[in-house]
Amino acid sequence: MSESTSDLEALLAAxxxxxxxxxxxxxxxxxxxxxxxxxxxxxxxxxxxxxxxLETVPxxxxxxxxxQREIRGDGTARRAFLRRCERAPxxxxxxxxxxxxxxxxxxSVPERYDALANGIDREWxxxxxxxxxxxxxNPDGERVYDLWHVDxxxxxxxxxxxxxxxxxARALATxxxxxxxxxxxxxxxxxxxxxxxxxxxxxxxxxxxFFYPATVANWHRExxxxxxxxxxxxxxxxxxxxxxxxxxxxxxAVDWMAEACCVDSQCLRRREWQYEEGDDxxxxxxDGAFPCREPCSLVVAAARxxxxxxxxxxxxxxxxxxxxxxxxxxxxxxxxxxxxxDEVREADVYDGANRYRARYLRAKRFDEDGNxxxxxxxxx
Amino acid sequence: MQALVxxxxxxxxxxxxxxxxxxxxxxxxxxxxxDEVREAFWKEEPHFREVIRTLESDEVFVVxxxxxEGYFTExxxxxxLRLEEWDPEKWDSDGTDASQATLEATDxxxxxxxxxxxxxxxxxxxxxxxxxxxxxxxxNVGEGVGLAVVGHGTERNENSAKAVEYHTERIRExxxxxxxxxxxxxxxxxxxDVTEFFESEDxxVVxxxxADGYHTQEDIPEDMGLxxxxxxxxxxxADVDGHRIWYAGAVGTEDLMADVILERAADAxxxxxxxxxxxxxxxxxxxxxxxxxxxxxxxxxxD
Ligand code: SF4
Numbered sequence: 109m110s111e112s113t114s115d116l117e118a119l120l121a122a123x124x125x126x127x128x129x130x131x132x133x134x135x136x137x138x139x140x141x142x143x144x145x146x147x148x149x150x151x152x153x154x155x156x157x158x159x160x161x162l163e164t165v166p167x168x169x170x171x172x173x174x175x176q177r178e179i180r181g182d183g184t185a186r187r188a189f190l191r192r193c194e195r196a197p198x199x200x201x202x203x204x205x206x207x208x209x210x211x212x213x214x215x216s217v218p219e220r221y222d223a224l225a226n227g228i229d230r231e232w233x234x235x236x237x238x239x240x241x242x243x244x245x246n247p248d249g250e251r252v253y254d255l256w257h258v259d260x261x262x263x264x265x266x267x268x269x270x271x272x273x274x275x276x277a278r279a280l281a282t283x284x285x286x287x288x289x290x291x292x293x294x295x296x297x298x299x300x301x302x303x304x305x306x307x308x309x310x311x312x313x314x315x316x317x318f319f320y321p322a323t324v325a326n327w328h329r330e331x332x333x334x335x336x337x338x339x340x341x342x343x344x345x346x347x348x349x350x351x352x353x354x355x356x357x358x359x360x361a362v363d364w365m366a367e368a369c370c371v372d373s374q375c376l377r378r379r380e381w382q383y384e385e386g387d388d389x390x391x392x393x394x395d396g397a398f399p400c401r402e403p404c405s406l407v408v409a410a411a412r413x414x415x416x417x418x419x420x421x422x423x424x425x426x427x428x429x430x431x432x433x434x435x436x437x438x439x440x441x442x443x444x445x446x447x448x449x450d451e452v453r454e455a456d457v458y459d460g461a462n463r464y465r466a467r468y469l470r471a472k473r474f475d476e477d478g479n480x481x482x483x484x485x486x487x488x
Numbered sequence: 489m490q491a492l493v494x495x496x497x498x499x500x501x502x503x504x505x506x507x508x509x510x511x512x513x514x515x516x517x518x519x520x521x522x523d524e525v526r527e528a529f530w531k532e533e534p535h536f537r538e539v540i541r542t543l544e545s546d547e548v549f550v551v552x553x554x555x556x557e558g559y560f561t562e563x564x565x566x567x568x569l570r571l572e573e574w575d576p577e578k579w580d581s582d583g584t585d586a587s588q589a590t591l592e593a594t595d596x597x598x599x600x601x602x603x604x605x606x607x608x609x610x611x612x613x614x615x616x617x618x619x620x621x622x623x624x625x626x627x628n629v630g631e632g633v634g635l636a637v638v639g640h641g642t643e644r645n646e647n648s649a650k651a652v653e654y655h656t657e658r659i660r661e662x663x664x665x666x667x668x669x670x671x672x673x674x675x676x677x678x679x680x681d682v683t684e685f686f687e688s689e690d691x692x693v694v695x696x697x698x699a700d701g702y703h704t705q706e707d708i709p710e711d712m713g714l715x716x717x718x719x720x721x722x723x724x725x726a727d728v729d730g731h732r733i734w735y736a737g738a739v740g741t742e743d744l745m746a747d748v749i750l751e752r753a754a755d756a757x758x759x760x761x762x763x764x765x766x767x768x769x770x771x772x773x774x775x776x777x778x779x780x781x782x783x784x785x786x787x788x789x790x791d
Pocket of ligand 1: 292294369371375376377379400401402403404405406407
C-alpha cells in the first residue's frame with residue numbers, strides 16, 4: 109500500500125466521526141458521506157464515490173495526515189509554532205476560548221502547498237526557519253525544517269557548518285562572534301555561519317528552544333490571551349537572599365534599567381512587564397515576536413547593583429574641562445553603551461572614543477591616584 | 489507522559505558552569521526513559537520560572553543538581569516553580585534525608601515530584617568513589633590510599649557540611665580506603681592542611697561540588713599548595729609535603745552523576761525501566777572526563 113493510499117484509508121476511518129480541518133470537511137450522514145473543501149461540495153457519496161472524490165483533493169488529504177496523524181499535539185505550543193512556520197491558520201482548535209490573533213495573513217492549503225515546494229521562510233528573533241516538502245516532485249505532505257541565522261539566509265549551504273542534532277544549538281548559542289559568553293540567550297548577538305537541515309517538527313522546536321528557551325511556550329500563551337505577566341514590583345518583592353533589596357530600586361530607575369537592558373538593541377524579547385499593573389514604564393517594550401513576561405535573572409542581578417548605587421546621595425563636584433573634553437566624556441559613555449569601542453579606528457582621533465584620545469584625556473585630567481581630578485563642593 | 493527537569497545554578501559569568509548539567513541531561517535523554525528532559529537554571533535559561541511550561545508531559549520530576557539541602561532547594565527552586573503548597577517540612581529531613589514531595593505547579597496545573605538534591609542521595613557515595621577511580625586511573629584504588637572529601641563548610645548553611653560528613657562516613661564504612669576524612673574550605677578541619685590529616689603517602693582529594701569554577705579550580709588547588717598560582721596549573725598527582733595529592737576537581741563532572749539523577753527520579757516514582765542499569769554500565773569508571781589539570785583563566789564560579 110502506498111503512502112498516499114494509507115493516508116486515504118486513515119482519513120476514511122476518521123470520516124465516520126466527522127473531520128473538520130484546515131478547510132476539509134467530511135461527514136457521515138444518513139444517506140452517505142458529505143465532502144467539502146473551499147472548491148468542492150459533494151453530498152450523498154457512498155464509500156467508493158468518496159474515495160474517488162478524495163483523490164481529486166490530494167493536498168487536503170495529505171495535509172490532514174501530516175497535522176492530525178504525524179504532528180498531532182492538539183492545543184500545544186509546539187503544534188501552533190509549526191503551523192506559524194508555514195503560515196497556516198492557527199485557530200485549528202475551534203474550541204479555544206480566545207481565538208488566537210495571527211501576526212500576519214494565513215494561507216490556505218493550496219497556497220501553502222504551492223509555497224512549500226520552494227520553502228516558506230519565517231523569522232524568530234535572529235533565527236530563520238524554512239519549511240519545505242521532503243518530496244517536491246510528488247508532495248506527500250511530509251515536511252522538513254531548516255534552521256539558520258537570518259544573516260545567512262542568502263548564503264550557500266556549502267559555506268555553513270551543517271548540523272542535524274538540536275542539542276548542538278546549545279554550543280552555538282553559548283558565545284558571540286567574538287567568543288564572549290552570552291548569558292542572555294535572547295541578546296541579538298547570536299553568531300552566524302551554521303545551519304540545521306532536514307529537522308522534523310519536534311527537532312525544530314527543540315532547536316529553537318535551545319536557542320531561545322521558553323519563547324515558544326510564552327508566545328503561545330500570549331496568542332491565547334493567557335500570558336501571565338509578572339511586573340517589576342511583584343518580581344522584586346518575591347526575591348530573597350542577596351536580591352531581597354531590589355524592591356527598593358526607585359521608580360524612575362526601573363525606567364532607566366529597562367532602557368539599559370530590555371530595548372530591541374539589547375534583547376529580542378518584547379518586554380511586556382511594567383512597573384506594576386496600571387503603572388507603565390516610559391520605555392518602549394520593543395517589537396520582538398516573542399514576549400518577556402517578567403524581569404529575567406540578568407536584570408534582577410543588575411538591579412541589585414543599581415539598588416546599591418541609587419542609595420548613594422547625589423553630590424556636586426567641581427572639575428575643570430574644556431567644552432570638547434566634556435563632549436568627549438559623552439562620546440566615551442556612548443561608545444561603551446552602544447558596544448562600539450571595537451569599531452573605533454586606531455587612528456581616528458576625530459572620534460572622542462578613540463583610544464589615543466582617551467589616553468590623552470587620562471594623562472591630562474587624572475591625578476596621581478588614577479582618578480578624575482574633581483573636588484566636592486560644600487553643600488550650599 | 490513523564491518529564492525530567494534537572495534544576496541547576498548556572499552562571500552569568502562562566503560558560504562552563506552549565507556543562508555538567510547538559511552532559512548529565514544528555515545521558516538521561518539517551519536512555520529514552522523520559523518523554524522530555526530539560527535543563528533549568530537560576531542564572532541561565534530556561535529559568536526555573538519558565539521551564540515547566542515548556543513541557544507537554546503532565547507528570548514532571550524535578551531533581552535539583554545541588555549538593556545539599558538549604559536555601560536553593562528549600563526556598564528558591566520551589567518558589568520559582570510556583571509550588572505553592574511547598575513547605576520544607578514535606579521533605580521531613582534533618583539535612584540529608586530528603587526524598588521527594590508531590591505538588592502542583594500552579595501556573596500550568598501539572599503534577600510535580602520535587603526531589604531532594606543529588607548531593608545527599610546514597611548513590612552519590614559511589615560517584616565520589618568513582619571520581620577517585622577516574623583521577624587515579626585505578627579501578628581498584630583504595631588500599632594504601634587516603635581519600636579526602638572536601639566541602640564548603642557552614643558558610644551558607646550547615647547542611648552543606650552534613651552532606652560531606654554523611655558520604656565520608658559511608659565510604660569509611662566500606663573499608664576500601666586506608667583513611668577517609670571530611671575537609672572544608674571555611675572551617676576546621678581545613679583543606680589547607682590536607683597533608684596533616686593523612687598518613688598514607690597517596691591522598692585522593694574529591695571536592696563535593698557540582699561544577700568546576702572558582703572554588704575547585706582556583707581556591708582549593710592554591711590552598712592545598714598544589715600550585716603557586718592556579719593559572720599555571722598543577723600536576724596530578726602533585727607532591728606536597730611528602731604526599732602525593734591526586735586532585736580530582738568537582739565530583740559533579742563525573743559521568744556517573746546521571747545515575748544519581750535517575751535514582752532520585754526513581755525514588756519519586758518515575759517509571760524508568762532498565763535505564764538505571766544502562767546508565768551505570770555506560771558511565772562505568774574510566775569513561776569519565778579526565779580531571780582537568782590545565783588552568784582555565786577566568787573560569788570563576790560567577791554569581
Ligand atoms: S527582562 Fe529585559 S533583558 Fe531580560 S529577557 Fe526580558 S526584555 Fe530581555
